[in-house]
Amino acid sequence: MKFRSLILANLFRKKIRLILTIGSFAIALILFTFLAVVYSAFNRGIEVAGADRLVIENRVGLMQTMPVSYADQVRAIPGVKYVTHDHWFGGVYQEEKNFFPQFVIDPENHLKVYPEFSVPDDEWNNFVKDQQGAIAGAKTAKRFGWKVGDRIPIKNSLYGPTKTWELNLDGIYHAKTADGDESQFWLQWKNFDENVPAAIKSTAGWYILRLDSPDDAVRVAKAIDAKYANSSWETKTETESAFQAGFAKQFGNIEFLILSIGSVVFFTLLLVTGNTMAISVRERISELAVLKAIGVRDGSVLFMVLAESMLIAFFGGVLGLLLAWAAIPAMSAKLTGFLPPLILSKALLSFGLLFAVLVGLTSGLIPGIGAMRMRVVNALRRV
Amino acid sequence: MIRVDGQGSANSLIRVRGLSKNYRRGGEEIQVLQRLNLDVDKGDFVGFMGPSGSGKTTLLNLLGGLDVPTHGSITVAGDEITHMSGSKLTQWRARHVGFIFQMYNLIPVLTAYQNVELPLLLTKLSKSERRKHVETALSVVGLSDRMSHYPRQLSGGQEQRVTIARAIVSDPTFLLCDEPTGDLDRKSADEIMALIEELVAKHAKTVLMVTHDPVVAARAHTTLHLEKGLLVEASKLEQGVVAGGIR
Numbered sequence: 001m002k003f004r005s006l007i008l009a010n011l012f013r014k015k016i017r018l019i020l021t022i023g024s025f026a027i028a029l030i031l032f033t034f035l036a037v038v039y040s041a042f043n044r045g046i047e048v049a050g051a052d053r054l055v056i057e058n059r060v061g062l063m064q065t066m067p068v069s070y071a072d073q074v075r076a077i078p079g080v081k082y083v084t085h086d087h088w089f090g091g092v093y094q095e096e097k098n099f100f101p102q103f104v105i106d107p108e109n110h111l112k113v114y115p116e117f118s119v120p121d122d123e124w125n126n127f128v129k130d131q132q133g134a135i136a137g138a139k140t141a142k143r144f145g146w147k148v149g150d151r152i153p154i155k156n157s158l159y160g161p162t163k164t165w166e167l168n169l170d171g172i173y174h175a176k177t178a179d180g181d182e183s184q185f186w187l188q189w190k191n192f193d194e195n196v197p198a199a200i201k202s203t204a205g206w207y208i209l210r211l212d213s214p215d216d217a218v219r220v221a222k223a224i225d226a227k228y229a230n231s232s233w234e235t236k237t238e239t240e241s242a243f244q245a246g247f248a249k250q251f252g253n254i255e256f257l258i259l260s261i262g263s264v265v266f267f268t269l270l271l272v273t274g275n276t277m278a279i280s281v282r283e284r285i286s287e288l289a290v291l292k293a294i295g296v297r298d299g300s301v302l303f304m305v306l307a308e309s310m311l312i313a314f315f316g317g318v319l320g321l322l323l324a325w326a327a328i329p330a331m332s333a334k335l336t337g338f339l340p341p342l343i344l345s346k347a348l349l350s351f352g353l354l355f356a357v358l359v360g361l362t363s364g365l366i367p368g369i370g371a372m373r374m375r376v377v378n379a380l381r382r383v
Numbered sequence: 384m385i386r387v388d389g390q391g392s393a394n395s396l397i398r399v400r401g402l403s404k405n406y407r408r409g410g411e412e413i414q415v416l417q418r419l420n421l422d423v424d425k426g427d428f429v430g431f432m433g434p435s436g437s438g439k440t441t442l443l444n445l446l447g448g449l450d451v452p453t454h455g456s457i458t459v460a461g462d463e464i465t466h467m468s469g470s471k472l473t474q475w476r477a478r479h480v481g482f483i484f485q486m487y488n489l490i491p492v493l494t495a496y497q498n499v500e501l502p503l504l505l506t507k508l509s510k511s512e513r514r515k516h517v518e519t520a521l522s523v524v525g526l527s528d529r530m531s532h533y534p535r536q537l538s539g540g541q542e543q544r545v546t547i548a549r550a551i552v553s554d555p556t557f558l559l560c561d562e563p564t565g566d567l568d569r570k571s572a573d574e575i576m577a578l579i580e581e582l583v584a585k586h587a588k589t590v591l592m593v594t595h596d597p598v599v600a601a602r603a604h605t606t607l608h609l610e611k612g613l614l615v616e617a618s619k620l621e622q623g624v625v626a627g628g629i630r
Contacts, residue, residue, distance in 0.1 A: 006492075006493065006501075009493055009497075013491075286486075287490050290484070294482060294502050295473055298469070376444075376449045380484070
């Protein structure tokens with residue numbers, strides 16, 4: 001690139017302005033990255049949802065239960081391979097802020113439906129035999145410094161008067177994939193069933209089915225909902241990804257929120273960089289005119305302006321992404337339990353950089369085209 | 384030989400015929416140049432004088448391919464430039480014209496060397512070939528020891544020398560100087576004019592120069608006056624004879 005020295009010299013012409021522009025770019029990119037990471041965390045459940053899994057919930061809502069006897073009936077429907085059921089436990093460990101998701105599970109079928117989690121055999125066998133047993137995700141165990149054999153007191157007021165459930169940590173589960181959720185805490189359904197008020201006994205919060213084939217999903221879902229139509233506990237059966245999406249929407253329209261803030265970030269960046277480039281081009285209008293006079297083509301003038309704005313965007317983008325990369329693990333640790341793990345993936349990094357360069361390109365276009373179309377005689381007359 | 388009567392040889396380096404330039408200002412059409420003729424041979428040094436607004440710079444812009452005439456033709460070294468497209472004209476300027484401006488118009492963030500090298504970046508010359516050309520041009524203007532200086536580290540006269548080096552580095556067909564000494568003190572102006580004279584005498588450069596300064600204009604081989612859009616030879620102006628024969 002023959003004009004490299006000129007482009008670089010122009011870039012560093014006003015150092016304070018360059019630093020401020022790169023800084024504003026970096027801050028905007030940090031904000032953009034945080035939003036994207038949070039959005040990705042909310043949607044990870046949808047992304048990792050098994051294509052061969054269905055979720056049955058009470059048609060009235062997730063807080064309404066269904067008879068546990070549905071399990072055997074559903075298992076009899078052709079195409080259903082395994083059935084398990086969960087309850088939301090919603091207890092508190094020591095303090096309210098120590099939140100982590102707790103589920104009452106059916107030990108017999110849970111790992112058959114969720115093969116993406118693994119527990120050492122001896123630990124799992126102890127859990128199955130121990131009615132007061134519990135299994136914690138590796139991340140939650142690490143967060144609270146729990147070891148297998150510890151006694152974990154969980155206070156609960158969702159099911160009857162406030163009561164502390166003393167649970168034995170029989171094992172620790174791990175996710176088989178890097179982005180798997182290791183923050184859950186599982187306890188035995190039998191223990192739960194014996195200790196909840198009569199209205200909750202023999203119920204399931206929701207069912208999860210694993211199918212022989214994802215192709216059976218529509219047929220099986222229709223069959224289940226038809227079976228319980230007009231019963232006391234009508235059902236709503238949907239794919240796990242649709243269920244997860246609905247669950248994420250309970251927090252509000254995250255996608256809209258993130259898109260709105262992202263658009264504001266994009267527009268603000270456009271204004272900041274566009275303004276910088278416009279000032280920069282206006283300041284050296286006579287120099288650009290001289291370049292054109294000595295034979296530099298219009299396209300090369302446009303290229304020089306675009307290259308400069310894209311370099312500013314690139315440096316700002318890289319700085320912002322580096323800062324976000326350094327800050328996100330700490331932020332994720334602070335938000336453990338409230339949000340799924342925040343992961344800044346390579347795809348997100350690439351998208352962030354692409355976003356930055358795109359902003360640079362767009363913001364340089366108007367001043368660049370102006371410089372390209374400028375008439376040399378008019379520009380020289382301004383000197 | 385310089386002629387303004389349209390009778391010049393077909394071999395003239397620069398041949399201008401019936402050149403007119405009109406501008407519209409508001410609803411009014413202003414005729415800046417009126418059917419000019421001009422013939423300039425290789426190695427000629429022409430000075431253009433005239434009051435403000437007489438069209439000197441407009442004529443220079445037309446000759447340099449920076450502007451297009453309303454009527455007429457300009458032929459340089461056999462190339463008719465008046466009908467060239469914008470991009471062709473840009474290429475033509477890079478090959479044939481060296482510009483020297485009153486305000487020097489150097490790029491302040493580039494060194495003297497890098498400024499002089501700019502026109503060569505448009506050629507296919509290698510880096511070492513470019514270096515040779517730049518060093519030669521800077522030595523011609525006497526600034527071999529200022530190559531790595533930025534414009535702000537040079538005096539006005541030295542900046543104008545760098546501009547001259549930039550104008551000659553690609554060995555263009557002719558040089559266009561727009562008030563080359565307009566921003567300089569008398570001593571520096573004399574030095575610059577001596578340099579331009581040297582380029583004409585020693586290096587057979589063809590120079591067309593606009594100036595307000597009669598002392599500077601007197602250094603040219605021929606001085607032409609622009610009066611009401613017409614070119615008049617200085618010697619004939621006193622006799623009241625208008626060159627070009629069209630009035």
